[in-house]
Amino acid sequence: MPPNFRATTPDDAADLLRLWRDTWTATYGSSLGQSALSAMLKDLEHNGTASMLPGSGERGYCIASDHEIDGSAIFAERDGVAYLWGMYVHPSQQRRGLGSRLLHGVAGEIETAEKVEVRVLVSSPAAINFYRKHGFTETGREKTELINSVETATLVMCTSVENLKTTQQ
Numbered sequence: 421m422p423p424n425f426r427a428t429t430p431d432d433a434a435d436l437l438r439l440w441r442d443t444w445t446a447t448y449g450s451s452l453g454q455s456a457l458s459a460m461l462k463d464l465e466h467n468g469t470a471s472m473l474p475g476s477g478e479r480g481y482c483i484a485s486d487h488e489i490d491g492s493a494i495f496a497e498r499d500g501v502a503y504l505w506g507m508y509v510h511p512s513q514q515r516r517g518l519g520s521r522l523l524h525g526v527a528g529e530i531e532t533a534e535k536v537e538v539r540v541l542v543s544s545p546a547a548i549n550f551y552r553k554h555g556f557t558e559t560g561r562e563k564t565e566l567i568n569s570v571e572t573a574t575l576v577m578c579t580s581v582e583n584l585k586t587t588q589q
């Protein structure tokens with residue numbers, strides 16, 4: 421079976437942790453440094469999926485085959501804005517269109533928000549390029565706390581839900 425877009429369930433916890441551990445290790449060691457990466461992995465080990473899904477109205481989705489989860493996305497709608505985070509595609513599966521499928525899948529699940537907002541590490545040119553490719557534009561810059569004691573510079577990037585829905589392949 422080809423990988424499908426679907427909502428995550430509690431049974432996905434171990435697979436999500438593996439996805440995030442592998443993707444963070446491949447991405448954040450070089451962009452944030454080893455000590456920040458170690459703190460993030462420790463937090464993930466300690467808090468499990470709650471470190472990414474704190475349980476306040478957020479909705480988790482994934483791209484998954486029968487035996488593994490290849491990508492994840494999380495969003496929460498508040499006051500007309502869908503805040504998106506946790507967009508990760510496993511390093512072994514990147515650049516095959518899965519991130520784009522996740523983004524368009526999320527757009528299809530948004531109920532009331534008119535725009536989508538994401539915070540992207542200034543030090544992640546690949547992710548910035550990915551969102552630009554999907555019509556996101558930069559609306560600001562701010563420091564974002566990834567976890568306790570790990571802060572980093574981020575770009576705030578936005579697009580309309582309509583844009584994502586109309587550009588869906």
Ligand SMILES: CC(C)(COP(=O)(O)OP(=O)(O)OC[C@H]1O[C@@H](n2cnc3c(N)ncnc32)[C@H](O)[C@@H]1OP(=O)(O)O)[C@@H](O)C(=O)NCCC(=O)NCCS
Binds near residue numbers: 447510514517520
């Ligand atoms: C960013 C990410 C989610 C993209 O997922 P993906 O499945 O690799 O993306 P896609 O294959 O759908 O790529 C779509 C387009 O985005 C751009 N893009 C994606 N990865 C890129 C890269 N490494 N370098 C430059 N452009 C890139 C390209 O324009 C690409 O189209 P193309 O392959 O036809 O040139 C994934 O690379 C990832 O998980 N990165 C590490 C974690 C991260 O930074 N997440 C974002 C948190 S906000």
